[in-house]
Amino acid sequence: xxxxxxxxxxxxxxxxxxxxxxxxxxxxxxxxxxxxxxxxxxxxxxxxxxxxxxxxxxxxxxxxxxxxxxxxxxxxxxxxxxxxxxxxxxxxxxxxxxxxxxxxxxxxxxxxxxxxxxxxxxxxxxxxxxxxxxxxxxxxxxxxxxxxxxxxxxxxxxxxxxxxxxxxxxxxxxxxxxxxxxxxxxxxxxxxxxxxxxxxxxxxxxxxxxxxxxxxxxxxxxxxxxxx
Amino acid sequence: xxxxxxxxxxxxxxxxxxxxxxxxxxxxxxxxxxxxxxxxxxxxxxxxxxxxxxxxxxxxxxxxxxxxxxxxxxxxxxxxxxxxxxxxxxxxxxxxxxxxxxxxxxxxxxxxxxxxxxxxxxxxxxxxxxxxxxxxxxxxxxxxxxxxxxxxxxxxxxxxxxxxxxxxxxxxxxxxxxxxxxxxxxxxxxxxxxxxxxxxxxxxxxxxxxxxxxxxxxxxxxxxxxxxxxxxxxxxxxxxxxxxxxxxxxxxxxxxxxxxxxxxxxxxxxxxxxxxxxxxxxxxxxxxxxxxxxxxxxxxxxxxxxxxxx
Numbered sequence: 424x425x426x427x428x429x430x431x432x433x434x435x436x437x438x439x440x441x442x443x444x445x446x447x448x449x450x451x452x453x454x455x456x457x458x459x460x461x462x463x464x465x466x467x468x469x470x471x472x473x474x475x476x477x478x479x480x481x482x483x484x485x486x487x488x489x490x491x492x493x494x495x496x497x498x499x500x501x502x503x504x505x506x507x508x509x510x511x512x513x514x515x516x517x518x519x520x521x522x523x524x525x526x527x528x529x530x531x532x533x534x535x536x537x538x539x540x541x542x543x544x545x546x547x548x549x550x551x552x553x554x555x556x557x558x559x560x561x562x563x564x565x566x567x568x569x570x571x572x573x574x575x576x577x578x579x580x581x582x583x584x585x586x587x588x589x590x591x592x593x594x595x596x597x598x599x600x601x602x603x604x605x606x607x608x609x610x611x612x613x614x615x616x617x618x619x620x621x622x623x624x625x626x627x628x629x630x631x632x633x634x635x636x637x638x639x640x641x642x643x644x645x646x647x648x649x650x651x
Numbered sequence: 652x653x654x655x656x657x658x659x660x661x662x663x664x665x666x667x668x669x670x671x672x673x674x675x676x677x678x679x680x681x682x683x684x685x686x687x688x689x690x691x692x693x694x695x696x697x698x699x700x701x702x703x704x705x706x707x708x709x710x711x712x713x714x715x716x717x718x719x720x721x722x723x724x725x726x727x728x729x730x731x732x733x734x735x736x737x738x739x740x741x742x743x744x745x746x747x748x749x750x751x752x753x754x755x756x757x758x759x760x761x762x763x764x765x766x767x768x769x770x771x772x773x774x775x776x777x778x779x780x781x782x783x784x785x786x787x788x789x790x791x792x793x794x795x796x797x798x799x800x801x802x803x804x805x806x807x808x809x810x811x812x813x814x815x816x817x818x819x820x821x822x823x824x825x826x827x828x829x830x831x832x833x834x835x836x837x838x839x840x841x842x843x844x845x846x847x848x849x850x851x852x853x854x855x856x857x858x859x860x861x862x863x864x865x866x867x868x869x870x871x872x873x874x875x876x877x878x879x880x881x882x883x884x885x886x887x888x889x890x891x892x893x894x895x896x897x898x899x900x901x902x903x904x905x906x907x908x909x910x911x912x913x914x915x916x917x918x919x920x921x922x923x924x925x926x927x928x929x930x931x932x933x934x935x936x937x938x939x940x941x942x943x944x945x946x947x948x949x950x951x952x953x954x955x956x957x958x959x960x961x
């Protein structure tokens with residue numbers, strides 16, 4: 424479903440920084456893959472490649488046999504709708520309420536009003552925020568904001584949910600809740616790619632773990648643990 | 652585009668406008684200044700034009716006839732002058748009228764009046780005052796008169812003199828033409844510079860306003876929104892800034908033109924800006940609000956573009 428084919432990324436700054444070096448792996452539908460590594464190991468760059476936020480220096484990333492970086496800028500949004508995204512810093516729209524943030528993702532996908540009216544409360548219920556739908560992001564706690572972000576990521580029923588350090592800014596209780604939600608989404612059949620450097624999360628998941636170090640994949644375990 | 656999409660875009664634009672209250676207020680204020688400048692230059696153009704017209708109106712060419720010239724001959728010349736495409740008005744001043752004018756002009760000058768009495772007879776000839784449509788056309792009118800003079804060479808010419816051929820009169824006309832044409836050119840240059848500057852300032856303000864939303868635009872892209880769908884609400888917002896600023900300016904002009912109306916009429920001659928404003932309100936409405944909305948839309952459209960490239 425997702426295939427990284429010998430992907431390298433070199434940032435040409437003052438001195439060249441190698442963010443990814445010859446990375447190859449694939450993700451099957453329905454998998455729950457965790458990518459672990461220290462800060463600067465290349466986890467976020469890996470995600471950016473999948474979202475076409477950045478281009479690889481060499482190699483290619485395929486999503487359902489489409490080379491992501493050959494999709495023109497004007498059409499990339501259709502592809503992005505198949506990938507739900509959750510970020511460490513939540514990235515909610517500050518001027519929109521929880522409800523509107525989620526509705527925006529549906530509007531952008533051109534979904535009809537009736538569907539939005541029924542789906543948004545439903546998905547907010549799912550992340551246990553039914554009573555906060557009219558609150559703005561700044562009125563919500565970090566954990567609540569992240570749950571809104573997750574609701575936004577799944578509302579269009581994407582094939583994949585990509586979560587880039589979603590628990591990085593959360594306390595242990597909220598971390599646990601977010602991971603439980605992701606697990607629940609995975610159980611319903613959605614592929615999950617999670618990057619984290621939280622040992623507890625990885626060890627409790629007992630799912631596939633890809634370990635990265637300095638831009639390279641150094642381990643890929645079927646049922647892995649956090650080993651670094 | 653589907654109606655539901657249009658509705659969503661309008662709603663998003665209005666909501667953003669309202670929720671970004673401070674940014675909206677700042678943008679509206681800057682844009683009000685811009686549109687005010689645009690409006691003021693419209694007025695300045697009108698005032699300048701009317702003042703120049705007034706000035707040009709003061710210019711004329713006078714044809715003096717000999718005292719013995721028969722009236723019907725003079726009226727014939729008046730008629731043929733009137734037939735020229737360059738001529739706007741020809742005023743006939745008869746000998747008696749000329750004398751009455753002379754008396755009035757010199758009513759406090761006993762010496763001159765006494766001299767006039769001594770003469771007994773009316774020493775003044777009839778005059779035709781010729782006004783051209785444009786100040787540059789006096790030369791051809793004068794040439795025509797010269798020909799007229801030549802044609803009547805059978806007998807003695809009835810035209811005593813045409814003052815266009817006076818060196819002084821001619822120099823004054825030339826100078827007037829130079830002053831008025833350079834005044835309109837200078838006015839135009841100043842207007843263009845002013846408008847250009849204020850538009851640039853407005854443009855930058857809107858760019859800054861959208862700069863504050865750059866992260867939002869990125870997030871919208873990442874959740875799969877199309878470029879046009881992201882851009883449109885910003886354009887709506889920009890047009891709304893323009894519309895409100897335009898209304899403010901139109902409102903502001905009402906007391907302002909009233910205040911300077913009579914002053915402008917007496918100082919520049921002819922035009923009262925207050926009545927001009929009321930009389931041409933549709934023109935002002937369309938040009939000021941139109942400029943505002945166009946400016947807002949274009950500035951927003953361009954400003955969002957740079958953040959969409961992801």
